[in-house]
Amino acid sequence: MRAVSRPLAEVVDRPVDLNDVARGDGYLFVRDGVGFAGRGVAARVPADEAVEFLAAVEHDDRAGGVNGPIALGALPFRPGADAELIVPAVVVGKDADGRQWITEIDDDDVRDAGPLLPEVEPEPTSASWTIEPLVDTDRYLAAVAAARDAVRAGTLQKAVIARPIEVRADRPIDVHTVLRRLKATFGSSHRFSIDGFIGASPELLVAVDGGVVSSFPLAGTTRTTGDDELDAKLAAELHASEKNRIEHAAAIEMVRDTLLPFCSYLDWAPEPEIVKVANVQHLGSRAEGMLSKPHATVIELVRALQPTPAVGGHPREAAIELIEQVEGFERGVYGGTVGWCDANGDGRWAVSLRCAELSDDRRSARLVAGGGIVADSDPLSELAETQAKFQAMLSALIRP
Ligand SMILES: C=C(O[C@@H]1C=C(C(=O)O)C=C[C@H]1O)C(=O)O
Incomplete structure (x- = not known):
């Protein structure tokens, strides 16, 4: 080739x-x-x-x-x-x-890629929509309580519990239009579209660029309100919250411990920062280092890191086992990772969050959102957190 x-x-x-x-x-x-x-x-x-x-x-x-x-x-x-x-x-x-x-x-048998740019503008059509939980809310609340109890019992430090919803439209969802909306509202998130899997993830799992490695794990969430002053107050509360610090520490320690053996050095921000996107704010800790030579490819690092406690839990195996027992659905690509690599092993991979999986006929989409559960987690607050996280994709998909 x-x-x-x-x-x-x-x-x-x-x-x-x-x-x-x-x-x-x-x-x-x-x-x-x-x-x-x-x-x-x-x-x-x-x-x-x-x-x-x-x-x-x-x-x-x-x-x-x-x-x-x-x-x-x-x-x-x-x-x-x-x-x-x-x-x-x-x-x-x-x-x-x-x-x-x-x-x-430059190959004869490569499928026709069509014109580089569209011949017609996408037409933002309106449709009518239904939204339905794919796992009963009661079951989700029980799963959160089960994860919290497992942490209290000392079996786990943290587990992320998620729930799926289904959006149905009375006509096919126009992906081009949705991507334009995501750009307008979530320009600084990793926006992706791959065979009907679309989203806008704020979380960098890992990037490799000529021997420089970086990661930006997020964990710990509060809402945004549209009022900057109130958002700043919520951010300060998030920063000071013991519960959210525990959730955050579990994620960054695993990412750091996993990356360190691949690196000649690795720098961490001493304190988490606030990462604000349109619908929520998170605690995030940036890391950057140099890979030791010969350096690992981004795919090798992805395989070592994924899933981090930002989407799985800690310890990893016990958390995944609990998730599979209590969540009541197959995650599939949700909580996985999405990105690219090149011939040098460079690339960038985001955590697959704030995403939607479209059906083949594009008339329905499955959305999943979750949150980290620790000893002090409250099921109803967690439900509200998933609702805030769903807003990212819902606001891009649904325009009645
Ligand atoms: C699990 C999700 O988000 C993750 C969980 C977070 C949390 O528990 O605070 C924050 C950011 C993400 O790492 C999701 O969006 O579904």
Whole structure:
């Protein structure tokens, strides 16, 4: 397989929005205008073989030092689960320095990727909607209580309990329109679209960029209200809350302990910061370090980290066992990770949160949200937290 990369300006003479390249049938992974949009499928490869596969592609880099072909996709919640990544036939990339390029797989048997930009604007149509819990609220509340009791009994330090809902529309959901809305409201979150799996995750699991590794685990949540003064007060309470500090510590300690053996050094912010998105605010702790040489690929780091206690719990095995016993549904890709890698093993992976899985006919979507449970967790407050988290996708999907 061969690939050619060129400056985007050689191909298009107008500004390109990655959401328009991906639209309803392509691939997207972007945050703050930096990332990729792809079209067409050149190959599907097992995630653990993706870096090797890409390294075997002959890359003619006429754009000068760009990533070249990439593989992107989603890995399920369950650790080590098989997953395939997609190598798009055409990829438009944008980096933080403002460079824009296009990489095309130059192969006869690659499926037609269609025009790079849409011929028609998406039409934001209105529809009527129903929303239904897929697990009874009582069952969810009992699951939270069971997790809390397990922590009180000393079996666990923390477990994340989630619940699914289903949104149904009377006409197909237009993914292109939804992606544009997510960009408008959640521009700084990792926005993704992969075969009907769409979302806007605020949480970076891990990124590798030329030997530099970073991670930004989030855990501990409060709401936003639209009133900046009140939001600041809620943020201060979150920062001071013992319960949320315990939830947060479990997540960052695991991420740090997992990354350290791969690193020559790793720096941590001494205090968590507040990460505010449109619907909620979190405690987050940024980490950055240098990988030891020869350095691990981003896929190896993803496999080691995933799931962190931000979505699973601590200890991991006991938490996953409890989750599977009490939650009452299959998580699938929720709580997994979504991202991309290139031939050098660089890449960026977000935790699969604030997301929706669309049905093949795109008339329904499953949304899942959860929260970390510790000894002092209150089931009804946790229910309210999931409702706040659902707002991210609900506000992008539902426009009656
Ligand atoms: C589990 C979710 O979010 C995670 C759990 C958090 C918490 O318990 O406070 C915060 C951010 C995420 O790491 C979700 O959005 O479904």
